[in-house]
Amino acid sequence: MSDPSLVPAMLVAAGLAVTVGSALGWAAVRLRPNADPLVERIDALLPQTQCGQCRHPGCRPYAEAVARGDAEIDQCPPGGDATVRALAELLGREPRSLDPAFGVTAPRQVAVIDEARCIGCALCLPACPVDAIVGAPRFVHTVIEQQCTGCALCLPPCPVDCIELRAPRAAEPPGGRRAA
Amino acid sequence: MRFETAAAPHVIAGYTVPRVMYQVLLALLPVTLVQVFVHGPGALLQLAVGVPTALACEALALRLRGRAARPFLRDGSVIVTAALLALAVPPLLPWWLMLLGTAIAVLLGKHAYGGLGYNPFNPAMVGYAVLLVSFPLEMTRWPVPLGTAAIEWSELARLTWQSFIHGPVGGPGAWDAYTGATALDALRTGLGQRYTMEEILAQQAFGSLGGAGSQWINAAALAGGAYLLARGIVRWHIPASVLAGIALPAATMHALDPGAHAAASFQLFSGATMLGAFFIATDPVSAATSDRGRLFYGAGIGSITWLIRTWGGYPDGVAFAVLLMNLAAPLIDRYTVPRIHGHAGR
Amino acid sequence: MFDRREFPSGLQLVPHKAAALERAIFEAPAPTLATVALEQGNGREARPTVSAGDRVRVGTLIGRAMDEGTVAVHASIAGIVRAIEVRETASRAGQGLCIVIENDGSDQNEPGLEMVEWDSLSPEMLVDRIRAAGIAGLGGAAFPTAAKLAAASRRPATHLVLNGAECEPWICCDDALMRERAADVVLGGQVMLRASGAARCTIAVEDDKPEAIAALESALAAAADPRLELRLLGATYPAGAERQLLAVVTGTEIPHDAYPTDVGLLCQNVGTAAAVASLVRTGMPATRRVVTVTGSGVGRPGNVEARYGTPIADLVAACGGYRSDPRRLIAGGSMTGRALPCDAVPVTQAVNCIIAATAEDLSPPRREMPCIRCGDCAGVCPAGLLPQSLLRAAGADDAELLETFGLADCIECGCCDYVCPSQIPLTARFRSARAARALRLDEQRRAAEARERYARHERRLAEAAAAEREAFEAARRRARGGPE
Known part of the structure; x- marks a missing residue:
């Protein structure tokens, strides 16, 4: 401590420590991310088919399980590898490929009720996680194609097996602005 | 009746990369000729080593990368790289150094990053910078300009050939009569030794405008650059901002302290200013993307060049300024995305 | 909104329009089999209202629009519906449901078609008439005209711009139309002013069309309507692109997430204006349009008035047939046109030009x-x-x-x-x-x-x-x- 030129240097260092420290402390309080956004953010990456192939009763329960650490990120067949990648990026994990134990990725399908065979039993109505089947007891049911996620959960309850999965009708070609 | 199908547009202008590159080579012709006239035939020798080396390296790299070699060998970009390097290095450079520099430019500067269109740095300047930091003596040894020393062009040609083949034989002292500091170098040394500006400018290395030799070379590069501008091969943004980036600080400091800072005209017409502004900084691959971004990019090159010349450790700074701004180009791009039609201003 | 008047960049292109403009618009013979597409070019298909075996006349409704974004479709010839099936079309999808009508040669019109008293109809009823007539934008995008008019009528003081820029090489059907039917363009503008409640109308034309400009000037003088004006543009591609055109003509740049009608602007093609004029004159719904048939692979290039559903091969035949080995058949211009796989494809409202392109055109x-x-x-x-x-x-x-x-x-x-x-x-x-x-x-x-x-x-x-x-x-x- 004999060299007087050390004093200003130490002062500067001490000042920096105080400034940076208080800035960090302030940031930790004020810039803290919202209470529990993780579930929301995971849920936002899931395809929302609500199919239960991940062995959770819907996309949101799966998101909660992933957030708690009770489920792996590779259990969503409809989302496929793209969803696994997105989840890995969000959670800072190593990307991997889909676990085939949960199913394989297939193109989107929709449920179609064969209205000739439907007996109007209404058993499929509560099974649909997104209420995409319209109908009432003793009336023929039908699936709203635009809202069907293709989760296949309505197939098992049907007593006459009149529901099947099909490719959706061709979507409208996306329009574009054109020069005259 | 059935017809072939294809995506619109069905007609294109048919411009090609080779067209661009050969126009650049054509525009380099005046610089080459003037340099041969002023500093002897060294530039031609460097070209004679550089171009075949570059083509061979390109072919080798493409072969190693499993690409078709012919379209890329014909595109001319690698020839431009070699030509720029050949005109930037001193004409007395031994052939093996030129070969080394060219190989580094093409293999490390270009193909290590994925070849044409993917190099983040200007390949010629990568080669130049590696040579400059590795062989500072050889890279700063320029022949005195013709007309300033008692030497015939034929004698200069003989000495150039000797140096080109055998290197600087005879020890450092043997060349003193025929080689000398460039004007920029002389300015630095002179100022460092507390000479006045008048005393420095009176030396033989200085001409009326810039360096005694380099002012002519710069004028030739300016002419070539004007041709490129007129043909629409380069747009004005980068050259104008590079020159402004050099001239503005130079003029300001010269006005404040004429004894310590050379005039803007001197800065513009010495060293590699014009070659840099019109031919090196304008390499689009490693430059910023948008017109506004290119103004920042060029201004950065110009001002860093001036900073290095004034306070840096090297007499000229074009190569380092270009490489530094190459580093900054992605950042510039991020903040200079132009306003899109129908979007509010950024 | 941002004030930008100058046209931002673009290209100067070789126009290639002179050959097809050498002669007047002429009518193509009615086809023996018309293949009327239920999707007229904007990607939305009308629902058929006829079945095979039905007798139709010129102007009979054969496809109903189920929503505002779809255009109604009418028979373009009189005869018997032979089939309703998927055929190759000029649409983005490359195919679509078509109604195939066999011509009985009578060329009878649907009964009850009569001229529209447009200046005594309310704007709403006028829009309804235009919607029922199945008129779509004839500039190439085929968006339903009534939908745009209705959107514009919900806002005050709209500025209607009639797009006669026609900037793309080869296409000159609008130029021919403006030369020969300038009065229709002006009348269509007046009708659309009433239907949309717009306050003024600018007809925008590129300055490389002096004949069209002269014809429009005299038509405007004859109409003596102070709400209509002519505006000349520099000939630059793509001066006729909707958003770019509106920015140049009105100084208003349309925000990227809005439609022109949201900022009080309405853009319609001059050909669409002429189609509206033809509707009010005769009561006949959209059944025909002018198509440029050109290219080095065509015998005698020209502008043909063709009924919807006419195979493109028939149009080429009407223009002297093919010559010197055409390689590509382009629907539209050389910059944005679609290369058609075959010439059996029928004319729709979106088809403004057919280029039979030889190697020298490509x-x-x-x-x-x-x-x-x-x-x-x-x-x-x-x-x-x-x-x-x-x-x-x-x-x-x-x-x-x-x-x-x-x-x-x-x-x-x-x-x-x-x-x-x-x-x-x-x-x-x-x-x-x-x-x-x-x-x-x-x-x-x-x-x-x-x-x-x-x-x-x-x-x-x-x-x-x-x-x-x-x-x-x-x-x-x-x-x-x-x-x-």
């Missing part, structure tokens, strides 16, 4: 090289984009970067392709990236809806379970004789 096959980021593409992009950066983002399939660099704002004009020294098919890349983006957005929208519906479903089940438990408890309490 560029040699591209020799694609890597992008050298020269920036020539950014210099010509009328939307102010950086195509070179967009290309990188598309290559990396980076959705976020694609948004940053304005993929959604690309108008697919082809200018960047045209100047690219590396001959990269930029527009085609952007087109497929835009298709992928549309799918992605659709998927996101569907996922958001499903999330919402699942949450509601769960809530409802939980409520039902709670109610059931409540009822059970209440019943048990009653059985035990009241609360403890």
Whole structure:
């Protein structure tokens, strides 16, 4: 401590420590991310088919399980590898490929009720996680194609097996602005 | 009746990369000729080593990368790289150094990053910078300009050939009569030794405008650059901002302290200013993307060049300024995305 | 809104229009079999209202529009419906449901068609008439005219711009129409002013069409309507692109997330105006349009008035047939037109031009090289984009970067392709990236809806379970004789 030129240097260092420290402390309080956004953010990456192939009763329960650490990120067949990648990026994990134990990725399908065979039993109505089947007891049911996620959960309850999965009708070609 | 199908547009202008590159080579012709006239035939020798080396390296790299070699060998970009390097290095450079520099430019500067269109740095300047930091003596040894020393062009040609083949034989002292500091170098040394500006400018290395030799070379590069501008091969943004980036600080400091800072005209017409502004900084691959971004990019090159010349450790700074701004180009791009039609201003 | 009057960049292109303009518009013979597409070019299909075996006349409704975005379709010839089936068409999808009508040669009109007293009809009824007539934008996009008029009528003091720029090479059907039927264009403008409640109308024409300009000037003088004016534009491609044209003509740049009608502007093609005029004159719905038939592969290029459903081969035959080995048959201009796989494809409202292109009309096959980021593409992009950066983002399939660099704002004009020294098919890349983006957005929208519906479903089940438990408890309490 004999060299007087050390004093200003130490002062500067001490000042920096105080400034940076208080800035960090302030940031930790004020810039803290919202209470529990993780579930929301995971849920936002899931395809929302609500199919239960991940062995959770819907996309949101799966998101909660992933957030708690009770489920792996590779259990969503409809989302496929793209969803696994997105989840890995969000959670800072190593990307991997889909676990085939949960199913394989297939193109989107929709449920179609064969209205000739439907007996109007209404058993499929509560099974649909997104209420995409319209109908009432003793009336023929039908699936709203635009809202069907293709989760296949309505197939098992049907007593006459009149529901099947099909490719959706061709979507409208996306329009574009054109020069005259 | 059935017809072939294809995506619109069905007609294109048919411009090609080779067209661009050969126009650049054509525009380099005046610089080459003037340099041969002023500093002897060294530039031609460097070209004679550089171009075949570059083509061979390109072919080798493409072969190693499993690409078709012919379209890329014909595109001319690698020839431009070699030509720029050949005109930037001193004409007395031994052939093996030129070969080394060219190989580094093409293999490390270009193909290590994925070849044409993917190099983040200007390949010629990568080669130049590696040579400059590795062989500072050889890279700063320029022949005195013709007309300033008692030497015939034929004698200069003989000495150039000797140096080109055998290197600087005879020890450092043997060349003193025929080689000398460039004007920029002389300015630095002179100022460092507390000479006045008048005393420095009176030396033989200085001409009326810039360096005694380099002012002519710069004028030739300016002419070539004007041709490129007129043909629409380069747009004005980068050259104008590079020159402004050099001239503005130079003029300001010269006005404040004429004894310590050379005039803007001197800065513009010495060293590699014009070659840099019109031919090196304008390499689009490693430059910023948008017109506004290119103004920042060029201004950065110009001002860093001036900073290095004034306070840096090297007499000229074009190569380092270009490489530094190459580093900054992605950042510039991020903040200079132009306003899109129908979007509010950024 | 931003005030920008000058046209941003673009290209000066060889027009190739003189040959087809040498003679007047002439009528193509009615086809023996008309294949009328139920999708007239904007991607939305009308629902057939006839069945095979039905007798139709010229102007009979054969396809009903189920919503505002679809155009109604009418029979263009008189005869018998032979089939309703999927055929190759000039649409984006390449095929679509068509109604095939066999001509009985009578050329009888649907009874009851009469001229429209347009100046005594209310604007709403006028729009309804235009909607019922199935008139769509004839500039190439075939968007229903009535939908635009209705949207404009909901706002005060709209400025109607009639687009007569016709900037794309080869296409000259609007030029011919303005030369020969300038009075119709002016009348159509007046009718649309009434239908949309717009305050003024500007007819915008490129200054390289002196004959059309002269004809319009005298038609405007004859009409003596102070609400209509003529405005000349520099001949630059793509001066006729809707957003760019409106910015130049009115000084108002339409925000990227809005329609022109949202900011009090309405753009209609001059051909559409003439179609509206023809409707009010005769009461006949949309059954025909003028098509430019041109290219070095056609015997005598010209502008043909053709009925919808006429096979393109018939139009070419009416123009002297093929010559000197045409290689590509383009519907539209050389910059944005679609190369048709065969000439049996029928004319729709979207088909403004047919180019039978020989090798000399086309560029040699591209020799694609890597992008050298020269920036020539950014210099010509009328939307102010950086195509070179967009290309990188598309290559990396980076959705976020694609948004940053304005993929959604690309108008697919082809200018960047045209100047690219590396001959990269930029527009085609952007087109497929835009298709992928549309799918992605659709998927996101569907996922958001499903999330919402699942949450509601769960809530409802939980409520039902709670109610059931409540009822059970209440019943048990009653059985035990009241609360403890």
